[in-house]
Amino acid sequence: MNLLNQIKAKVGAAFEAAGFDASNTLVRLSDRPDMSDYQANGALPLAKALKQNPRQLAEKIASYLREDPLFETVSVDGPGFINLRLNDARLGQEAYALLATPQAGYERPDKPKTLVIDYGGPNVAKALHVGHMRPAIIGEAIKRICRFVGDTVIGDVHLGDWGKPMGLLITEMQERYPDLPYFDKAFKGNYPQEAPFTGQDLENMYPIASAKSKEDEAYAARARENTRLLQEGHPGYRALWQQFCCLSIADIKKQYDELGITFDLWRGESHVHDRLQRMIVRLRDEGVLVKDQGAEIIPLGKAKSGNDLPPLIMVKSDGAVMYAATDLATIEERVEEFHPDAILYVVDARQSLHFEQVFAGSEKINLAPGVSLEHLGFGTINGADNKPYKTRSGGVPTLRYLIDMAVSAAKAKMTSGEMGRDLTADEQSDIARIVGVSALKFADLMNERMKNYVFDENKLTSTEGKTGPYLLYAMVRMKSVLEKMGVSSTLTPEDVIHISVAPERQLLLRLYALPDAVQTAYDNRAPHVLCDYLFKLAQDFNLFYHDCPIKGADDRLQKSRLALTKYTLHVAQRVADMLGLEVPEKM
Ligand code: ARG
Numbered sequence: 001m002n003l004l005n006q007i008k009a010k011v012g013a014a015f016e017a018a019g020f021d022a023s024n025t026l027v028r029l030s031d032r033p034d035m036s037d038y039q040a041n042g043a044l045p046l047a048k049a050l051k052q053n054p055r056q057l058a059e060k061i062a063s064y065l066r067e068d069p070l071f072e073t074v075s076v077d078g079p080g081f082i083n084l085r086l087n088d089a090r091l092g093q094e095a096y097a098l099l100a101t102p103q104a105g106y107e108r109p110d111k112p113k114t115l116v117i118d119y120g121g122p123n124v125a126k127a128l129h130v131g132h133m134r135p136a137i138i139g140e141a142i143k144r145i146c147r148f149v150g151d152t153v154i155g156d157v158h159l160g161d162w163g164k165p166m167g168l169l170i171t172e173m174q175e176r177y178p179d180l181p182y183f184d185k186a187f188k189g190n191y192p193q194e195a196p197f198t199g200q201d202l203e204n205m206y207p208i209a210s211a212k213s214k215e216d217e218a219y220a221a222r223a224r225e226n227t228r229l230l231q232e233g234h235p236g237y238r239a240l241w242q243q244f245c246c247l248s249i250a251d252i253k254k255q256y257d258e259l260g261i262t263f264d265l266w267r268g269e270s271h272v273h274d275r276l277q278r279m280i281v282r283l284r285d286e287g288v289l290v291k292d293q294g295a296e297i298i299p300l301g302k303a304k305s306g307n308d309l310p311p312l313i314m315v316k317s318d319g320a321v322m323y324a325a326t327d328l329a330t331i332e333e334r335v336e337e338f339h340p341d342a343i344l345y346v347v348d349a350r351q352s353l354h355f356e357q358v359f360a361g362s363e364k365i366n367l368a369p370g371v372s373l374e375h376l377g378f379g380t381i382n383g384a385d386n387k388p389y390k391t392r393s394g395g396v397p398t399l400r401y402l403i404d405m406a407v408s409a410a411k412a413k414m415t416s417g418e419m420g421r422d423l424t425a426d427e428q429s430d431i432a433r434i435v436g437v438s439a440l441k442f443a444d445l446m447n448e449r450m451k452n453y454v455f456d457e458n459k460l461t462s463t464e465g466k467t468g469p470y471l472l473y474a475m476v477r478m479k480s481v482l483e484k485m486g487v488s489s490t491l492t493p494e495d496v497i498h499i500s501v502a503p504e505r506q507l508l509l510r511l512y513a514l515p516d517a518v519q520t521a522y523d524n525r526a527p528h529v530l531c532d533y534l535f536k537l538a539q540d541f542n543l544f545y546h547d548c549p550i551k552g553a554d555d556r557l558q559k560s561r562l563a564l565t566k567y568t569l570h571v572a573q574r575v576a577d578m579l580g581l582e583v584p585e586k587m
Pocket of ligand 1: 118120121122123158159160327345347
């Protein structure tokens with residue numbers, strides 16, 4: 001049992017021994033580490049409910065706790081808080097049992113869940129930009145946190161690869177290259193294996209096509225017709241569209257790879273096209289769809305907030321498939337195929353109305369009974385002016401720009417000697433990539449998900465303060481301490497801790513607090529909680545490193561301090577893995 005749970009059980013038993021109900025002991029990590037390690041605040045509300053004197057009631061409970069050797073001191077403070085200070089020897093002895101597990105003391109629940117997580121959400125033929133960074137980074141972290149907790153998690157990129165944008169691209173292709181075989185009605189052979197255009201061509205063409213369709217009604221009509229033909233299965237258009245997807249996916253994968261982001265499924269909106277058509281027919285037959293100005297809609301009624309929800313449009317008057325309808329069909333598929341307990345959508349908070357509609361629509365047609373549908377929104381990335389972040393020249397930054405900027409900032413620190421002094425030039429390039437990417441990810445993940453944050457290029461790769469490089473430095477230091485002393489990082493039962501001074505104690509208590517941080521991050525789908533934890537862990541370690549010499553210490557203390565370093569690395573590595581942060585060997 002992890003430390004918090006042990007303490008909870010002991011305090012619960014003391015409540016019962018004193019003749020009280022143990023359901024509300026309110027045990028938690030102390031917010032006054034100068035006074036206690038843990039506190040139990042449940043005596044106060046209990047006394048209120050029983051109309052008893054809270055201090056007397058707390059004293060009664062405390063007297064039972066004082067008999068337990070785990071507690072060094074048990075005091076009743078203020079109006080009736082029970083402050084618990086743990087015994088150093090006991091804390092040290094527990095290290096192997098509490099920390100040397102694959103989850104570093106986190107106890108997985110008996111009934112793990114199955115989750116589908118929909119994140120990333122890139123679109124074919126559109127360059128990944130600043131708006132695609134958070135869904136990818138946050139989604140990846142949430143996926144990893146859920147897996148750490150024991151859930152089975154299926155990550156799906158849910159590519160925007162269907163509908164009007166594809167019709168627009170086909171139309172623009174036709175304008176420019178009317179002689180391509182895709183447009184030849186009489187063409188019988190095999191369509192070209194290699195696309196006669198590049199992913200970059202597509203990215204350039206899409207905005208042009210989109211602008212034209214807004215100005216030129218004939219062009220727009222052709223695009224609509226081409227969309228329809230594509231969706232109906234026009235062989236040439238399907239072949240052309242396959243090329244769009246192949247090129248885009250290759251480009252997108254490359255950038256996600258650089259960020260250490262991977263998906264189990266690379267399905268797109270197109271994947272549920274046929275299913276959606278069947279669903280529309282069924283809902284029409286069942287009388288669920290209502291005709292409204294040529295479109296077919298699902299009326300939704302009131303939102304949870306009490307406001308009326310706009311209806312969910314299933315089919316537009318021109319027959320086009322709508323975004324929300326596609327999401328409904330995708331829910332149906334995911335439920336059928338994976339039987340998930342929940343489907344999580346890591347998508348911009350500005351799409352909250354969309355998800356409210358989709359979830360209400362799903363409920364109305366009973367698509368996912370018992371499945372929790374969660375929109376995990378996030379705020380925007382802003383510049384110093386608190387407006388959406390722009391490049392130096394004022395454009396919308398691409399994801400490529402952001403990655404390159406972070407990596408070159410890390411590289412610059414190495415060239416200037418601020419980091420990586422002992423590295424060869426080759427090592428510097430490799431490590432600058434790792435450090436730059438981890439810095440970018442940490443700078444994003446450390447913010448509360450729903451809040452907007454200000455992106456500070458200069459702070460990103462600073463080695464001081466709450467930054468990626470600060471953490472990586474601490475972790476590299478743990479590795480190099482062990483290496484220099486010729487100690488393997490593998491934990492063994494001989495790794496016993498003897499607490500001699502305060503920084504050791506503080507660090508060890510921090511290690512024992514991991515399960516609580518994991519649980520909070522999991523329950524709230526909040527990676528920033530683990531960022532906070534890792535930052536404090538790095539600070540505690542640095543304090544320990546400076547105050548507790550290893551080389552000069554006597555044998556017993558030296559062994560203990562090396563063991564503490566091993567445990568710290570073990571825990572820190574687990575957290576870095578959950579956050580998706582790569583840690584270099586040297587720095
Ligand atoms: N491709 C969409 C966009 O660019 C995001 C997709 C989010 N996922 C979803 N199931 N709707 O806005």
